[in-house]
Amino acid sequence: xxxxxxxxxxxxxxxxxxxxxxxxxxxxxxxxxxxxxxxxxxxxxxxxxxxxxxxxxxxxxxxxxxxxxxxxxxxxxxxxxxxxxxxxxxxxxxxxxxxxxxxxxxxxxxxxxxxxxxxxxxxxxxxxxxxxxxxxxxxxxxxxxxxxxxxxxxxxxxxxxxxxxxxxxxxxxxxxxxxxxxxxxxxxxxxxxxxxxxxxxxxxxxxxxxxxxxxxxxxxxxxxxxxxxxxxxxxxxxxxxxxxxxxxxxxxxxxxxxxxxxxxxxxxxxxxxxxxxxxxxxxxxxxxxxxxxxxxxxxxxxxxxxxxx
Amino acid sequence: xxxxxxxxxxxxxxxxxxxxxxxxxxxxxxxxxxxxxxxxxxxxxxxxxxxxxxxxxxxxxxxxxxxxxxxxxxxxxxxxxxxxxxxxxxxxxxxxxxxxxxxxxxxxxxxxxxxxxxxxxxxxxxxxxxxxxxxxxxxxxxxxxxxxxxxxxxxxxxxxxxxxxxxxxxxxxxxxxxxxxxxxxxxxxxxxxxxxxxxxxxxxxxxxxxxxxxxxxxxxxxxxxxxxxxxxxxxxxxxxxxxxxxxxxxxxxxxxxxxxxxxxxxxxxxxxxxxxxxxxxxxxxxxxxxxxxxxxxxxxxxxxxxxxxxxxxxxxxxxxxxxxxxxxxxxxxxxxxxxxxxxxxxxxxxxxxxxxxxxxxxxxxxxxxxxxxxxxxxxxxxxxxxxxxxxxxxxxxxxxxxxxxxxxxxxxxxxxxxxxxxxxxxxxxxxxxxxxxxxxx
Numbered sequence: 135x136x137x138x139x140x141x142x143x144x145x146x147x148x149x150x151x152x153x154x155x156x157x158x159x160x161x162x163x164x165x166x167x168x169x170x171x172x173x174x175x176x177x178x179x180x181x182x183x184x185x186x187x188x189x190x191x192x193x194x195x196x197x198x199x200x201x202x203x204x205x206x207x208x209x210x211x212x213x214x215x216x217x218x219x220x221x222x223x224x225x226x227x228x229x230x231x232x233x234x235x236x237x238x239x240x241x242x243x244x245x246x247x248x249x250x251x252x253x254x255x256x257x258x259x260x261x262x263x264x265x266x267x268x269x270x271x272x273x274x275x276x277x278x279x280x281x282x283x284x285x286x287x288x289x290x291x292x293x294x295x296x297x298x299x300x301x302x303x304x305x306x307x308x309x310x311x312x313x314x315x316x317x318x319x320x321x322x323x324x325x326x327x328x329x330x331x332x333x334x335x336x337x338x339x340x341x342x343x344x345x346x347x348x349x350x351x352x353x354x355x356x357x358x359x360x361x362x363x364x365x366x367x368x369x370x371x372x373x374x375x376x377x378x379x380x381x382x383x384x385x386x387x388x389x390x391x392x393x394x395x396x397x398x399x400x401x402x403x404x405x406x407x408x409x410x411x412x413x414x415x416x417x418x419x420x421x422x423x424x425x426x427x428x429x430x431x432x433x434x435x436x437x438x439x440x441x442x443x
Numbered sequence: 444x445x446x447x448x449x450x451x452x453x454x455x456x457x458x459x460x461x462x463x464x465x466x467x468x469x470x471x472x473x474x475x476x477x478x479x480x481x482x483x484x485x486x487x488x489x490x491x492x493x494x495x496x497x498x499x500x501x502x503x504x505x506x507x508x509x510x511x512x513x514x515x516x517x518x519x520x521x522x523x524x525x526x527x528x529x530x531x532x533x534x535x536x537x538x539x540x541x542x543x544x545x546x547x548x549x550x551x552x553x554x555x556x557x558x559x560x561x562x563x564x565x566x567x568x569x570x571x572x573x574x575x576x577x578x579x580x581x582x583x584x585x586x587x588x589x590x591x592x593x594x595x596x597x598x599x600x601x602x603x604x605x606x607x608x609x610x611x612x613x614x615x616x617x618x619x620x621x622x623x624x625x626x627x628x629x630x631x632x633x634x635x636x637x638x639x640x641x642x643x644x645x646x647x648x649x650x651x652x653x654x655x656x657x658x659x660x661x662x663x664x665x666x667x668x669x670x671x672x673x674x675x676x677x678x679x680x681x682x683x684x685x686x687x688x689x690x691x692x693x694x695x696x697x698x699x700x701x702x703x704x705x706x707x708x709x710x711x712x713x714x715x716x717x718x719x720x721x722x723x724x725x726x727x728x729x730x731x732x733x734x735x736x737x738x739x740x741x742x743x744x745x746x747x748x749x750x751x752x753x754x755x756x757x758x759x760x761x762x763x764x765x766x767x768x769x770x771x772x773x774x775x776x777x778x779x780x781x782x783x784x785x786x787x788x789x790x791x792x793x794x795x796x797x798x799x800x801x802x803x804x805x806x807x808x809x810x811x812x813x814x815x816x817x818x819x820x821x822x823x824x825x826x827x828x829x830x831x832x833x834x835x836x837x838x839x840x841x842x843x844x845x846x847x848x849x850x851x852x853x854x855x856x857x858x859x860x861x862x863x864x865x866x867x868x869x870x871x872x873x874x875x876x877x878x879x880x881x882x883x884x
Contacts, residue, residue, distance in 0.1 A: 191851070192533035194555030277700035278719060279710060295703030296642070298866070384643060385702040386868045387859070401526050403855035404551065 179417060185410035192406050203407035213412070215387055216395040223306060223391060224370040230310050231317055231366060232359070238314065239321020240351060253322070260315045267312050268379035275304070295381050298388030305377055305389055312376070313369070317362045324358030325351060364427045371420050392416055483513025484539035484778070484785040487528060490518035491709075493731045493806035494595070497799060505793030512785040514540075514793075520707045522644060529851065532557050537775040539782040540789070544847040545582030545591055545771040551851060553585040558773035562588045564787060571791055576836060579769035579811045582843050591771035592790045596728075596808035597835035599766035600650045603729070604722045604747040605715055608635055612721075617752045620687065627696045630721045636698035638691075639720035641711035643703055645858040646846050648865050650724050651691075653765040653845055654751040655684040661758035662840040668882070669848055676879040680758075685864055685871025687754070692865055702866060709736065716740040724751070726766060727831045730824070731806035741807075748830060764838040767847070769811045804828065809835060853881045 189199040207213055242253040259267065274281040275294040282290035295301050332350050341349065374393045377383070383390035383398060390398070392412060400409030488498050495518055502514050517538070519527060524542075531537045532552060541558060543549060552558045565572045572580075579593035604616050612633055617623045627637040641647045656664055660680025667675040691697070698720050704710050712729050714720040716737035723729075730748075734741040753761045772794070774786045795812060803810045807824045809831045819828040835841060846854040860877050863869045869877070 191551060191555075192529065193551055193557060272703075275703075276710065277703070278698065278714060293700040293703060296700045298868075301703075381703070382643060384645075384862050384866075386863045386866045398855065398859075401530055402851070404529065404851040 182410045182413045182417075185406055186414050188407050188410075190406040191404040192400065193404065199407050203411050207408045207411040212387060212390070212395065213415075216390055216392045216412075217415075219302070219388075219390065220371065220392040223302070223309070223373065224367055226306050227309055227313075227370055228363060228366050230306060231314050232363065234310070235314050235317035235362065236321050236355070236359070238318040240325050240347070242318060243322045243325035253318075256318055257315045259312050260319075262312070264312065264375040265379050267308065268376045271304075271308050272380055296385055298385055301381050301385060301389050305380060308376060308380065309370075309373060313366070317366065320362045320365075321355065321358060324355045328354045360427060360430060364424055367423050367427065368420050371416055371423075392419075483515055484782040484789070486514055486516045486540035486542070486772075486786075487524065487538045488516050488518055488542055489521050489524055491521070491732070492735055493802075494728075497802040497806070500802070501793055501796065501799045502789075504796070504798065505789055509788065509792075512788055514785065514789060522705070522707050532775070535777055537777060539775055539778040539786050541773040541775055543591070543771050543773065544767055544844065545593075545769070546843055546847040547850040547854065548847060549583065549590055549771065549773065550585045552773065553588070553590045557776050558590050559776055559783065560588050560590060561592065561774070565589055568791060574795065574812055575769070576811045576813065578836070578841065582768055582847070583771050591773040592794070593769035593811055594772055594790075594794050595770040596803050596810050597766075597768060597831065598726050598728050598770075598808070599764040599831060599834045599838075599841070600654065600724060600751075601727050601730075601748050601831070601834070602722060602724050602751055603715060604749070605718060605720070606745045606747045608633075608718055608721045609747065616722075616747060616749045618749075619752050620754045623691070623696075623752055624694060626721070627691070627694050631695055635718070636714065636720040637695075637722060638697050639711045639714040639723040640697045640701040641704040641706035641708070642697070642701040642862070642865055644706040645862050646844070647706050647711065647725070648688075648861050649845055649858065650726075650765065651688055652684055652861060652864075653842060654724070655687050655754070656680055657759040657763050657765060657840075657842060658751060658754045658757040658761070659683050659687075659759065661760075662763060662842060665842060665845065668878075671883045673882070674879060675882060676875050678875075681875045681878075682871045685874045688864060689867055689871065692867060697865075702862070712736070716746070727827075727835075728808060730827055731808060734807055734824075748827060750834060760839045762834075762838050763840045763842070764834045765842040765844070766835070767844055768835070768841060850884065852884045856881045856884075 185196075186203055187199055187201070188196050189202070190196040238256060242249055242256065262270075272295065273279075277291045277293050277296075280291070282288060282292075292300060294304050328351065332354070333346055336346050336350055372393050373391060374397065377389055377391060377394055378397070381389045383394045393416065396409045396412040396416065399405045399412065486502070488495070499516060502516055506512065506514060528537070528541060528543065529548070532541065537557065541552070549558070553560075575593050576597070579597070580589060583589050583591040583593055602616070608630070609616065612629050614626055614629055615622075617626055630637040653665075660678060660683075664675070664678045664680045667678070698704070698711075698714055709732060711723060711725065712733050713736070715723045716733055730741065730746070733746060737746075740746060750761060750764075772790065774783055778786070795810070800810045800812055800815065801818070804815070804818055804822050804824075807827055809815070809819065809828055816832075819825060819832060822828055842848075846858060849857060857878060860869065860874050864871070864874045
């Protein structure tokens, strides 16, 4: 896969500073990356694919199962419940996180001192591990001993993690709380790369702040948005630790997303075959989504946003 | 645009790798201190007092009197441990001493030849075998061979209640299901939750089903399920059990938010001793924990305990008990001979010494050792200890916890369906049908 990059190395490259480098040397540079990709991605992928046709409890001997795992998992309503939940969390998370991180990114890109101070606060959740975040929220939201009782605010004493709809909403909130800072950082970097001259020109033409945002900032951030969205969407396939600690997939199966379903089948129910089927499904969905999002970036990938600058 | 070209590739790589990252994160928990360095044996045990101190002292005492044998102990939370040990055994990274609850999980290990057959070792050490309650060997035996050393204490499930709240309400502990339902109303009217429950752990909710099914249909119903007889889960007693559970849930019998409380956090016990809940169905081991954490709640005699109530027309003997007949320790087949010898020596001379037995009794547990009646009678917790001894040892039938008795696959399906049953997202009929599909798995 990485090897392909060199073949398609855009002609632009040879025109520029790399003209002096022979092409074969360039190919060798991909070897370390290729090595890690094969060891950590391709080989496990093949292993999981083989396991998806095997009968294995994770402890004893591995036996052949034929299509049994695939037919049983694909006929299992739990799979579609998990798939639906995964996509629901993915879409709602994107809808919630993108506008917030975009606006915060634009805001923190300013150089004023108070913005820098606030930015430090916004980025705090980035320092915490998912498990720590989940444990903290679980303690705070405990309806009997949590924040609500501590502060004497009975309306906060909902059964946040015990009612299916509330638990799902809460998980989307906690995910946003944890990941918005990261995407804010991406947008902040993106905004800071927009040339000042564009804004100066717009100001001369009489465009106000809002017009500048929609006509300069947003279009200039096109690729940043795609980057951030790809990370968000593909990342949401792998939310695991947070949900595992907060709800363990419950109550009922109301937060049992695909990655968690895979874990519970594999490591709790000792059904490694069906768990591998789900892993393969995850790979396919992840690849399809990543490809789709990159296509959104437009066919003309050589097109620059800084044409004529 | 150059940067974009390369970043696109790395995103594809990222996309391809992320699912494995999950597999890796989920699996990487296994790389614990498998074989302890330096030739010593390793052991994993449950964290939490009072047992953590008891075990650590036992190990320390053993090591100091046997300087040639080293044992290192690592502690884990209960729910996390159950998954971790399974994964570690599958990965060949198991500690020398495998702690567990016997039954279906031990059967999986034994059939995969991951744990040592201890039958001949017990035959060579009859005084050790005769030391323990004979009934404790049932869950340690697979296909007629003993694969684990029974140890620690007998742990029946007990209905605890807060005497202070009962006095305030002028109520008596329940003897029948009608009593239960009327107490639910009494305590709800008082603004106190009738029952505490750590429902997110799911095996906590399972304890309710175990007692209800026994009282309604007798022990034969689960026996048929355990033996995998066709349609065993479709017994009318199972459906009635489910209906009774949902009746209690609908009447607000359990504390608000029970399905988000975990047993590992001990919040369920705290609800009882802080007076936020009037009753709690839980393992006898919580007595010691509440004695330690409950600020004299137990010492002042405010903790009451009774057997599970009877049900109208029920077939089960009201003296029947459910719970864990003992805890178990096996020896990993993957350990070195030296480690195995250390473990066997520890089993023989270190794990159930008089000091350890006294420590269990002092923390409110009944060790599975013959001839301890006098010690129990002279303990400050003698009322509770005698109650547990009676419930555990003299019960006409003592049912091992279902999630331990069944195979891991069936147990996970059971816990998942119990969660949904308590949430009322499935009917008792659906519960029975879902479980029936797991027979023989």
